[in-house]
Amino acid sequence: MASSTAVTAHHHDPPAQQGVQELRTVPVRHWGRWAAAAAALTAGGGTLWSLAKNPNLDWPTVGDYLLHDLVFSGLWTTVWLTVASMVMGLVGGTVVAVMRLSDNLVLSSLASLFVWVFRGTPILVQIIFWGYMGAFYEQVMIGIPFTDVTFFSAPTSELVTPTIAALLALGLNEVAYASEVIRGGIQSIDKGQTEAAHSLGMRPGMTLRRIVLPQAMRVIVPPMGNDTVTMLKTTALVSVIAGHDLMSNIQDVYAQNYKVIPLLVVAAIWYLVLVSLLSVPQSWLERRYGRGAGAGDSPLRRLLSVRRPVRPVKGANR
Incomplete structure (x- = not known):
């Protein structure tokens, strides 16, 4: 009876006591961030201006050489060398990684020696x-x-042209680095799955x-994507042996007209364009192989996505 009386009294409270003052939420002003x-x-903006x-x-010289035939010829060599x-690197790196993980002492030792040599010497020296x-x-x-x-x-000079020499240097160096990435990806997989397959x-x-x-691709793809971008920029080093890449052709031009800065701007613009294009398949591969492992959407998709309001379930508050 006491409880029912209390409930009845509660229902007969005046409206002024029943009303609860609404709280106004004011977002915190982060003046430091602004x-x-x-x-x-x-x-x-000041720097760009x-x-x-x-x-x-x-800038007129930059515009004249930005779409020049000589620049496109160097771009083709740069892209070809990168690919x-x-x-x-991927094919050879997989072989070397498997050799390093092999129980065969000779194979694992040879693979370790290969990685030690090509990772331990600068790519420019190679x-x-x-x-x-x-000459050797x-x-x-x-x-x-x-x-x-x-x-x-x-004759060696007829077989190993500057372009072939650049491919050998870049490719073998990438084999050494890719083998370590692939080996780490293989070792990240639980050995129980291998035993179950056997x-x-x-x-x-x-x-x-x-x-x-x-x-293992979920672990391999991100660093290999970064290696691809690094390889694209590393091709600029083959200009020291006249590899006919983008940087080599740019150097040939400004050695004649002495317009070094504008032509370097041309090279920088094209490298930025190629790196931006490479980031698209890299992002797609990371999302593809990262499905089910907490991989989120791309920043552009998150920016364009529209969040729908969550509808309350009937009877949830009862």
């Missing part, structure tokens, strides 16, 4: 070494070792192709 953003925009108005940049080196291979070996010969039997022989009768090669590598 000030930092304003300072950053001011500094960035200074560059745009700088007469030493010579071929990365394919060589490019120059391959570019001047003719005058002839390239294929035959039976430790005998005088030779099946093929040709218990089902799958051979080691099939287990690697169908079980281990598809799961």
